[in-house]
Amino acid sequence: MPPDQPVGPDDAQLVTRSLNRDHEAFGQLIDRHASRIINLAYRMVGNRAEAEDLAQEAFLSAFKSLSTFRADSKFSTWLYRIATNKCKDWLRAKRPGMEQQDVDIDETLDIHVADEQTPERLLSQQQVAQELEQAIQRLPPLYREAFVMKHVEGMGYEEMEAILGVNSDTLKMRVYKGRLQLSRDLATLSPTQ
Amino acid sequence: MHEPELLIQRFLDHDLTPAERVVFLQAVDTDPALRRRWLNVEMVVAEAARLPRLAPSPRFLSELKATIAPPGPNWWERVWAAVTTPRTLEWNLAGAMAAACLVLSVVAGLLTVMPERVVEVPVAMAPVQTMSAGTTQETPRVFVRLVLLQPGARSVSVAGDFNGWNPADTPLERSDGGMWTATIPLKPGRYEYMFVVDGKQWIADPLATDAATDGFGAQNAVLDVDI
Numbered sequence: 258m259p260p261d262q263p264v265g266p267d268d269a270q271l272v273t274r275s276l277n278r279d280h281e282a283f284g285q286l287i288d289r290h291a292s293r294i295i296n297l298a299y300r301m302v303g304n305r306a307e308a309e310d311l312a313q314e315a316f317l318s319a320f321k322s323l324s325t326f327r328a329d330s331k332f333s334t335w336l337y338r339i340a341t342n343k344c345k346d347w348l349r350a351k352r353p354g355m356e357q358q359d360v361d362i363d364e365t366l367d368i369h370v371a372d373e374q375t376p377e378r379l380l381s382q383q384q385v386a387q388e389l390e391q392a393i394q395r396l397p398p399l400y401r402e403a404f405v406m407k408h409v410e411g412m413g414y415e416e417m418e419a420i421l422g423v424n425s426d427t428l429k430m431r432v433y434k435g436r437l438q439l440s441r442d443l444a445t446l447s448p449t450q
Numbered sequence: 451m452h453e454p455e456l457l458i459q460r461f462l463d464h465d466l467t468p469a470e471r472v473v474f475l476q477a478v479d480t481d482p483a484l485r486r487r488w489l490n491v492e493m494v495v496a497e498a499a500r501l502p503r504l505a506p507s508p509r510f511l512s513e514l515k516a517t518i519a520p521p522g523p524n525w526w527e528r529v530w531a532a533v534t535t536p537r538t539l540e541w542n543l544a545g546a547m548a549a550a551c552l553v554l555s556v557v558a559g560l561l562t563v564m565p566e567r568v569v570e571v572p573v574a575m576a577p578v579q580t581m582s583a584g585t586t587q588e589t590p591r592v593f594v595r596l597v598l599l600q601p602g603a604r605s606v607s608v609a610g611d612f613n614g615w616n617p618a619d620t621p622l623e624r625s626d627g628g629m630w631t632a633t634i635p636l637k638p639g640r641y642e643y644m645f646v647v648d649g650k651q652w653i654a655d656p657l658a659t660d661a662a663t664d665g666f667g668a669q670n671a672v673l674d675v676d677i
Binding site: 278280283284287288291292295296299300305308309312313316317320382385386389390393404408409411414429432433436437439440441443444 | 455456459462463465487490491493494495497498499500501502503504505506507509510511513514515517518519520
């Protein structure tokens with residue numbers, strides 16, 4: 258068997274078994290995708306407990322509506338779509354004034370940078386990670402979602418397109434703007450200054 | 451987005467044509483500000499890929515799997531399943547023999563114990579053993595046991611007031627040791643009687659505490675029955 262060949266049934270087989278009342282098969286799907294769903298939710302909402310609650314809701318929604326899953330798409334794509342929608346609903350409920358739309362990054366960025374300027378200093382890796390996590394939380398939700406999926410979860414634009422239902426050109430622009438804001442946010446902390 | 455910024459972003463996404471890539475790298479080489487901006491974005495991307503990942507907590511997995519698990523059977527379903535499930539009984543010869551010995555021992559023990567409760571034992575002080583059996587509504591009867599030791603007899607019966615002096619009416623039963631017994635229900639009162647051995651020998655009860663003459667020169671045994 259090739260070294261990269263996954264051992265055990267694939268997602269499609271587990272879905273089929275789950276539809277035949279094999280609850281242990283859905284448990285295997287949970288084990289397989291729980292980490293990515295939780296991390297995606299965590300990067301979106303910034304709180305571990307909330308992230309696990311949202312991830313649970315996503316899995317339960319998937320379990321209850323498993324019969325509606327179309328086998329012509331990937332289970333992971335379908336599951337991540339459910340999870341991102343749960344996260345956006347949570348963000349919308351938490352901050353009802355924040356519209357889920359592309360914003361002009363330059364308008365929001367200048368004010369933000371002026372308030373957050375700090376002296377140059379060399380930071381430890383842990384500090385950089387903390388600063389980056391906080392900066393990601395400051396991104397507008399659409400940029401945050403695109404940046405996290407692209408550079409934290411390592412997805413490609415095609416997969417992101419399938420999950421979010423948004424064309425890849427729009428997704429690229431969101432990723433670009435997310436990178437730009439983060440790089441300006443962290444510019445004063447970078448050792449390359 | 452300004453053109454240099456867009457070039458940086460497209461470079462990171464590997465979207466530049468070979469010619470565009472050459473132009474970009476030359477620009478980066480000659481423009482320190484562009485180079486700095488490009489490296490800042492590269493640093494952000496690199497650090498994002500290194501962010502620590504959360505592992506699902508044990509609570510998360512256990513709660514979620516418990517939620518999707520089908521409900522277990524209630525107690526009645528478990529009892530019904532236990533009762534109706536076909537089972538295979540495995541046995542061996544040694545176990546079967548041990549069980550058979552146990553059963554035989556119990557039966558033998560019961561047979562040994564139980565007859566002692568009904569074997570008639572002569573009591574010297576009183577010639578009869580009585581039990582009341584209040585079956586009638588007005589005059590309860592008393593069960594009277596008559597006992598005679600006659601090892602050599604072939605038959606023994608009793609004749610008296612209670613059976614019209616007819617020895618054929620009340621035969622005694624022989625038990626081990628030549629003991630002859632009979633249990634007779636009698637109303638309370640005074641009765642005279644005699645044993646008849648082998649149908650011809652009339653003898654008084656040697657264990658009777660009272661006697662009366664029969665008017666023919668012989669002695670009848672007397673029995674007083676009280677409740």
